[in-house]
Amino acid sequence: MLAENGVPTIEDLAQVLPAPERLARGPVAIAECFQEIPCDPCYHSCLRRAIAPFADINERPRIDHEKCNGCGLCVNRCPGLAIFVVDQTYSDSEALVKLPYEFLPLPKPGDIVSAINRSGAAVGEARVVKVQSGKQMDGTNIVWLAVPQDLSMEVRHFKMEEVR
């Protein structure tokens, strides 16, 4: 359980996942933010107003997945690195997971890396598709990983030690 070991449960995740029909239509942001804390940069980052206004700064983000186009601006601004973009339409066999990454060295497109789940366990391999970095990212880079379709809701990190 999240409060005991830092790993969100299936029940936690069920509250924030987009509907399967929405996932089938392309990239969409998922806010894995399960605690009421005083924080609202995600709301201010969203140009499409897909994140509902906060009546109280302690509210958890509510993403209108219909308005969200998966642009990833919120991924970069979330201080908790808790927002991800998933695109299940990437190909028949692979989904894209766009995740915040604050470690060096950065991977390069084409690298094969070890795909890591929320518990820190390797669950397979991922291919780096794109790395969004640069001054405007202020150290929170976004790495696009192509992962097997069935791992799109599992992979939330990666490790480069097993780069081949």
Place this chain on the structure above:
Amino acid sequence: MIACEICVIGGGPAGLMAALHAASLGASVVIIDRNDYLGGQLIKQTHRFFGSKEQRASERGVNISRELSFAVEEEENIKVLTAATALGYYKDGVVTVEKDERFLKIKPQKIIVATGGAEKTLPFPNNDLPGVYGAGAVQTLVNVYGVKPGQRVLMVGAGNIGVIVSYQLLQAGVEVAGIVEAAPRIGAYWVHAAKVVRAGVPIYTRHTIKGAWGEKEVEGATTVELDDQWRPIPGTEKDFDVDVICLSVGLSPLTEILWQAGCAMKYVPELSGYVPLRNVDMETSVPGIYIAGDAGGIEEASAAMMEGALAGLSAARALGYSASDFNSRRANILRELENLRSGPVGEKIRKGLKKVTLIERQEFRVLPLSSNF
């Protein structure tokens, strides 16, 4: 003797904001800080901050530190004394300071005490071995001096500091074997916990460190599981092969100056120790002495900055300075503070503040001495 209008003791987030806000009303300010730089703990905080847009949420502490320090250096009304340690407060209102091996005396009309907190430690066998560090020291080594404290760390404490320092160690290329936490729940924001866990650091709640081992330095640590009464459960010992043990077991307010000044103090567990009574404008029971930030109760940087802003405005106002937007600025700060503390994670702070915040100055006077303890 240096005469000044306002002396701010401590150049961290609270002190810098206090100085900037007091100076913005026209007051002249002297900031003293024992470090040779301004910014306090902010300079080590490489992670993005939480909070609201107004409080620079999503910016990194180190960048906020740079901005605030620059603004202070640019402000004509503020004089900065770094590498200057406040030594004492005397009855006649003099603050004594050591700087460059010289003894200085400052006679301010108002004092804002923004001295921050001191790390707590933990007793366990061999906790005196080299390799046992406080989290602040580890953060200084890694983020200020670029020095790895070791190869593999056991972190003790899963509050925000323990979890964030673990993350920063990973960023520096140091392995973190695990985080042990005696409480049944993670104290840090869960998003921080989630990011270190997925980066490969297990968090063990209901666990504590039983002892360190090693001949001349730390070679490992043994942890043990705790039951509901926080008693070690025999047979649950686990050995960790680590060369650093990092203690992140809380902070206590640094209040020596306030005790010397005779401020009414109270032990408030929710605020992590003895803290001064204060009114809503951050003035203590000694007229003219204000507090801001962790010296008044351990909280976090965004709240410290807001308290500093409030104390700065209040002290300058008490000297007769004002501005046409004074009331709206003060109201905004109070609202920001209330927002920050309004959620479930602010409950402890709200409870603590209720015990020490007085509405009117008069309330200080009717307090019998015994109520301080």
